[in-house]
Amino acid sequence: MAETIAFTKGHGTGNDFVIVPDDDGALELTVDQVAALCDRRFGIGADGILRVVRTARIGAGASMTDAEWFMDYRNADGSAAEMCGNGTRVFAKFLVDTGRATIDDAPLRIGTRAGAKTLTRSDLGFEVDLGAFAVEGDVVVKAKGLDVARPGQGINVGNPHVVVALSSHAELEALDLTVQPQLQPDPADGANVEFVVPADPLVRGGVGTIRMRVFERGVGETLSCGTGVAAAALAVRHWAGPAAPDRWSVEVPGGILGVRIVGEADGDHVLLSGPAALVYSGEVTLA
Incomplete structure (x- = not known):
């Protein structure tokens, strides 16, 4: 049976993403499914996928225990990537706007394959410390x-x-x-x-x-x-x-x-x- 999922489309200076909330880590997107979602003619269309999942659900290890949320970033061809700078800001925007996290009283930490990253507000929107x-x-x-x-x-x-x-x-x-x-x-x-x-x-x-x-x-x-x-x-x-x-x-x-x-x-x-x-x-x- 085909599965229907929720999504949000977002972008940072035109670098666009399909954001897929999967808080409890129940969803396993295949390479072909990611590519289909990102296809600009037959899918939603995007440069990549941002899966929103709790870090505790993916076994990320002790280095990211202070990051409640993990940004599972996939390129448009379905391959996994270590990091996405624009993606971190769009990810933070989604977390804040959906009430999953706050950023005004303290910096926001998110997990990535390149380690945990810290985000704050900035005059341009959000600023991420890439390390x-x-x-x-x-x-x-x-x-x-x-x-x-x-x-x-x-x-x-x-x-x-x-x-x-x-x-x-x-x-x-x-x-x-x-x-x-x-x-x-x-x-x-x-x-x-x-x-x-x-x-x-x-x-x-x-x-x-x-x-x-x-x-x-x-x-x-x-x-x-x-x-x-x-x-x-x-x-x-x-x-x-x-x-x-x-x-x-x-x-x-x-x-x-x-x-x-x-x-x-x-x-x-x-x-x-x-x-x-x-x-x-x-x-x-x-x-």
Whole structure:
């Protein structure tokens, strides 16, 4: 017998998700079911699925005992991903708006496959502490629309990214991201690929500014990628050297997101801020 489930559609700067409440962990979505829900012609349509489940129901371990809720994020092709920066804000918006959690009196902790993340309110909507990050090795990137392969900078913010600097907005707009960029060496688990153009001047009023497009693994080009925005800012900051600012404004096709780098006891953390919206709710019968 086909199963009917409730859902809510939400997005963060155009990066959109099907939110599936499953508080007690009774639902097991198959790869094919996730892909069908995310299909933009035959399903609801989204870049991914956010399953809302109590952390205690999934055996996440002691590291996430202070996070009541776990964000089970799946890409549009059904594959599981470690993290989703925009997804955390949309997830928090859903928890707060449905009365499952509060955020005004104390920060909200949510579980992810990349560990527990802390969210607070911000001027842009919500801000998530993505935690520590790592600047990794160089990768050669071939992309349709670029005349030659370009060097890319590996950045890990709980999930893997490769950031490529372009010389102009014209180069950025000429990219054809309907075709997946090729990476050499090719990471075993793949990577999201960000293409960035720094502003001129790069820094205004102590804030760095860049523009970005992204190809997300398991999805394709999206209007926004939260962890990709953080990775792009971190890469440009790395290239700019010691005088680079710790605050960044990143323009993506879906809007503007903010990035901050702050010192913590365990090293520097990167924080991402931006809006989150819930669009509509309904029911759908699983394929």
